[in-house]
Amino acid sequence: MKRVMCIPNYSEGRDLDKVDKITECFRNKEKIKLIDYQPDKDHNRLVVEVIGDPRAVVEAVIESVKVASEIIDMRTHEGAHPRMGAVDVVPFVPVSEMTTEECVELANEVGKAIGDMGIPVYLYEDAATTKERKNLAKIRKGQYEGFFEKIKDPDWKPDFGPAQMNEKSGCTAVGARFHLVAFNVNLNTDRLEIADAIAKKVRHIGGGLRFVKAIGLELKDKGQVQVSMNLVNFEKTRIYQALEMVKSEARRYGLSVVNTELIGLLPLQALIDSAAYYMQIEDLKAEQVLETLLIEE
Amino acid sequence: MKRVMCIPNYSEGRDLDKVDKITECFRNKEKIKLIDYQPDKDHNRLVVEVIGDPRAVVEAVIESVKVASEIIDMRTHEGAHPRMGAVDVVPFVPVSEMTTEECVELANEVGKAIGDMGIPVYLYEDAATTKERKNLAKIRKGQYEGFFEKIKDPDWKPDFGPAQMNEKSGCTAVGARFHLVAFNVNLNTDRLEIADAIAKKVRHIGGGLRFVKAIGLELKDKGQVQVSMNLVNFEKTRIYQALEMVKSEARRYGLSVVNTELIGLLPLQALIDSAAYYMQIEDLKAEQVLETLLIEE
Numbered sequence: 001m002k003r004v005m006c007i008p009n010y011s012e013g014r015d016l017d018k019v020d021k022i023t024e025c026f027r028n029k030e031k032i033k034l035i036d037y038q039p040d041k042d043h044n045r046l047v048v049e050v051i052g053d054p055r056a057v058v059e060a061v062i063e064s065v066k067v068a069s070e071i072i073d074m075r076t077h078e079g080a081h082p083r084m085g086a087v088d089v090v091p092f093v094p095v096s097e098m099t100t101e102e103c104v105e106l107a108n109e110v111g112k113a114i115g116d117m118g119i120p121v122y123l124y125e126d127a128a129t130t131k132e133r134k135n136l137a138k139i140r141k142g143q144y145e146g147f148f149e150k151i152k153d154p155d156w157k158p159d160f161g162p163a164q165m166n167e168k169s170g171c172t173a174v175g176a177r178f179h180l181v182a183f184n185v186n187l188n189t190d191r192l193e194i195a196d197a198i199a200k201k202v203r204h205i206g207g208g209l210r211f212v213k214a215i216g217l218e219l220k221d222k223g224q225v226q227v228s229m230n231l232v233n234f235e236k237t238r239i240y241q242a243l244e245m246v247k248s249e250a251r252r253y254g255l256s257v258v259n260t261e262l263i264g265l266l267p268l269q270a271l272i273d274s275a276a277y278y279m280q281i282e283d284l285k286a287e288q289v290l291e292t293l294l295i296e297e
Numbered sequence: 298m299k300r301v302m303c304i305p306n307y308s309e310g311r312d313l314d315k316v317d318k319i320t321e322c323f324r325n326k327e328k329i330k331l332i333d334y335q336p337d338k339d340h341n342r343l344v345v346e347v348i349g350d351p352r353a354v355v356e357a358v359i360e361s362v363k364v365a366s367e368i369i370d371m372r373t374h375e376g377a378h379p380r381m382g383a384v385d386v387v388p389f390v391p392v393s394e395m396t397t398e399e400c401v402e403l404a405n406e407v408g409k410a411i412g413d414m415g416i417p418v419y420l421y422e423d424a425a426t427t428k429e430r431k432n433l434a435k436i437r438k439g440q441y442e443g444f445f446e447k448i449k450d451p452d453w454k455p456d457f458g459p460a461q462m463n464e465k466s467g468c469t470a471v472g473a474r475f476h477l478v479a480f481n482v483n484l485n486t487d488r489l490e491i492a493d494a495i496a497k498k499v500r501h502i503g504g505g506l507r508f509v510k511a512i513g514l515e516l517k518d519k520g521q522v523q524v525s526m527n528l529v530n531f532e533k534t535r536i537y538q539a540l541e542m543v544k545s546e547a548r549r550y551g552l553s554v555v556n557t558e559l560i561g562l563l564p565l566q567a568l569i570d571s572a573a574y575y576m577q578i579e580d581l582k583a584e585q586v587l588e589t590l591l592i593e594e
Contacts, residue, residue, distance in 0.1 A: 003591075035590050051591060095587060179587075243576055259579040268565075268588045275568055278575035279540055282556040286588075290392060290476070291565045293332050294300075294348060295591040 001295075004054045004103060005093040005179070006061055010046040010068050011083050011170075013039040018071045019046050025064035031056040044079025045088070051095055058106055061090060062113045065172070069117060074144050074170040082137075084144050085119065085170030089136060092127075092176045095267060096286070100126050103176035111174040115160025120151060123159045124175035133159075136173055144170045178211075181231040181270055182263035183239055185246045187255050192218045195225035198249040202227065202242065209245060211237035224258055234267070240274040268292070298592075301351045301400060302390040302476070303358055307343040307365050308380045308467075310336040315368045316343050322361035328353040341376025342385070348392055355403055358387060359410045362469070366414060371441050371467040379434075381441050382416065382467030386433060389473045392564060393583070397423050400473035408471040412457025417448060420456045421472035430456075433470055441467045478528040478567055479560035480536055481514075482543045484552050489515045492522035495546040499524065499539060506542060508534035521555055531564070537571040565589070 012018045019039045023046075026034040032052035039046045048064075050057060065087045072086035090110060092103040107127035115121045128134040132155065142150045148165045150156050157163050158171065165171060187195060195216030200206040203214040211233035217226040227246050231237055239262075247257055268286050276284050286292055309315045316336045320343075323331040329349035336343045345361075347354060362384045369383035387407060389400040404424035412418045425431040429452065439447045445462045447453050454460050455468065462468060484492060492513030497503040500511040508530035514523040524543050528534055536559075544554055565583050573581045583589055 005587075033591055051587075239576065257577055259577045262578055262581055262585065264585065265587045265590075266585050268586050271568065271572055271586060274576060275572040279536065279571060280554055280556045281559055284559055288559065288561065288563050289565050289568060289588075290302075290348075290562045291583075291586075291592060292588055293562075294330055295588060 002054055002097045002102075003051060003095040004057050004098055004106065005049065005051045005095045006057050006090065007050075007093070008048050008061055008064060008090045009083075009088045010048070010064075010072065011044065011074065011077050011079065011086050011088055012068070012072050013043055013045045013079065014041050021071055022046060022064050022068055023048060025060050025067055026050045029056060029060055032060055040081070042079070043081035044077065045081045045083065054098070054102070054106055058110055061110055065090075065110075065114050065117065065119075069119065069166075069169040073168050075167060077144065082140050082143055083170075084140050084142075084147055085166075085172045086168070087114070087119075087172045088140075088170075089124075090172065090174045091125070093179050095179070096269070100176055100178060103127075107174045107176045111160045114172050114174065115158070115162075117161075117169075119161050119166045119169045120158035120163070120171040121160040122171065122173045124173045125177040127174065127176040129159055136175065139173050147171055178233045178235070179265075179267055179270075181234045181239060181266060183229045183231055183242060184261040184263065185227045185229070185243060186219060186222070186224045186258045186260065187227070187250055188258050189225055189253070189255050190218070190223045192216055192225050194250075194253050194255065195227050198246055199227050199229075201249050202229065202245050209237045209241060212242050234270040234273070238273045238277070239270060240277045243274075299351055299394045299399075300348060300392040301354050301395055301403065302346065302348045302392050303354050303387065304347075304390070305345050305358055305361060305387045306380075306385045307345070307361075307369065308341065308371065308374050308376065308383050308385055309365070309369050310340055310342045310376065311338050318368055319343060319361050319365055320345060322357050322364055323347045326353060326357055329357055337378070339376070340378035341374065342378045342380065351395070351399070351403055354389075355407055358407055362387075362407075362411050362414065362416075366416065366466040370465050372464060374441070379437050379440055380467075381437050381439075381444055382463075382469045383465070384411070384416075384469045385437075385467075386421075387469065387471045388422070390476050392476070393566070397473055397475060400424075404471045404473045408457045411469050411471065412455070412459075414458075414466075416458050416463045416466045417455035417460070417468035418457040419468065419470045421470045422474040424471065424473040426456055433472065436470050444468055475530045475532070476562075476564055476567075478531045478536060478563060480526045480528055480539060481558040481560065482524045482526070482540060483516060483519070483521045483555045483557065484524070484547055485555050486522055486550070486552050487515070487520045489513055489522050491550050491552065492524050495543055496524050496526075498546050499526065499542050506534045506538055509539050531567040531570070535570045535574070536567060537574045540571075
């Protein structure tokens with residue numbers, strides 16, 4: 001079954017009535033599950049996590065944008081987190097039987113719908129239409145207040161909607177990206193320079209694996225160091241590849257892996273891909289995992 | 298969330314109206330999911346697979362026994378599969394947050410309820426009250442027709458219900474057992490005697506792992522042999538232990554593993570346990586697997 005995750009961010013984390021009105025768009029809907037939502041008072045921001053059928057998710061997200069653009073007024077918004085609109089950012093992440101390309105299509109559909117509401121929209125990450133727009137931080141630079149000028153720059157003409165700011169709602173970034181796997185490998189040394197050196201060899205920017213970002217960290221309590229990695233495309237660069245490359249670099253220093261950590265959520269397929277590698281399992285399917293039979297259709 | 302699997306077998310695989318009446322007990326019920334059911338005409342037998350909340354499963358199973366004992370008449374039953382009652386066998390299998398002991402309790406509860414309907418009940422496998430009753434085949438020996446005599450033997454006094462056969466419904470075996478993991482390891486040789494020798498070293502009966510049953514098989518098409526294993530308690534004897542022991546024995550012959558196969562359903566925890574071993578993952582929880590968030594509560 002096709003399933004997409006969406007993590008829309010709204011610029012309201014203090015007024016819980018308004019938070020309710022927004023999250024209501026995702027509650028008790030067919031083919032959608034509201035996994036979690038976190039209103040943050042300091043950030044004055046609401047992060048919603050929803051999973052479900054792509055069509056149902058798209059409809060609910062568009063509905064939530066309508067609600068948010070009515071009840072949030074950016075002219076009076078204050079908060080610690082950078083933001084440029086009432087609906088600040090809407091990323092689509094493939095979960096099952098979905099490609100990144102399909103998520104890009106969803107981003108375009110939702111982007112167009114938001115644009116039609118009179119709100120300028122920028123497509124980002126895998127949905128970006130120019131190289132400069134891949135990085136969300138670059139798009140958002142200047143924030144709501146700065147966008148009244150920024151939007152006049154031909155380089156920052158929106159992908160959808162009017163080429164002028166919506167005073168009440170600001171503008172919105174809509175994107176598609178892969179599920180990020182946070183994977184840490186702890187080594188039996190306290191020498192941070194070694195973790196740094198290994199991180200540099202493993203990560204893409206240093207000539208390593210295409211979809212790995214990595215840094216070295218010190219774990220003072222444990223007397224160990226850590227190669228802390230983000231795998232930004234677990235399908236193409238798999239967890240086992242990152243682990244094996246860290247091991248291979250660690251051998252240069254006569255070091256080995258003490259243990260590893262997978263932080264946060266992990267798609268089942270990411271686990272299967274690496275288990276199948278180490279155990280040489282041929283043709284293991286997610287549907288063979290008993291728990292997948294219990295998922296709501 | 299506590300979740301149990303039950304795979305009751307009914308002696309009716311031909312009359313689809315009756316099959317419907319039985320499976321109806323598991324349909325559209327709260328906290329239960331009817332995963333699959335297979336009526337078999339040759340066996341004249343219905344196998345139902347259901348997962349859910351232990352209380353809800355127990356109630357639905359008891360309801361199905363009432364229905365089956367009304368609509369099935371063993372006096373006219375014919376079929377290729379050995380059987381001793383209208384409800385032939387009711388095994389409970391722990392799926393999540395359940396121990397075998399808890400499944401034994403469920404088996405006792407359901408056994409008592411069936412006994413109270415006037416049907417003799419034998420507890421088997423982990424629920425067995427004597428060593429002779431662990432093995433279902435031993436209990437069922439003589440089948441429906443033979444049980445009219447067998448039940449008079451003091452050794453075969455039922456665990457619940459009357460000490461005489463129910464003519465219409467026969468008798469029933471109720472048990473608790475672990476989820477069985479079927480795991481095959483293929484080796485780069487066509488010499489069956491080597492697969493046999495390895496199977497003998499790996500299995501419990503030969504001095505190997507406590508919860509492994511194993512045989513050697515020839516894969517003629519591939520020019521390989523296979524160590525075909527059943528892991529009868531994947532929590533205590535883990536998949537990686539079986540694999541590593543096969544590898545270790547194979548080295549004696551200078552052989553290695555070509556690939557492996559996991560057949561049928563696999564509990565997520567079994568996959569996690571082995572992935573965590575090979576990847577040295579500390580404290581990986583099933584709830585971190587994204588798909589578990591989509592399971593119906």
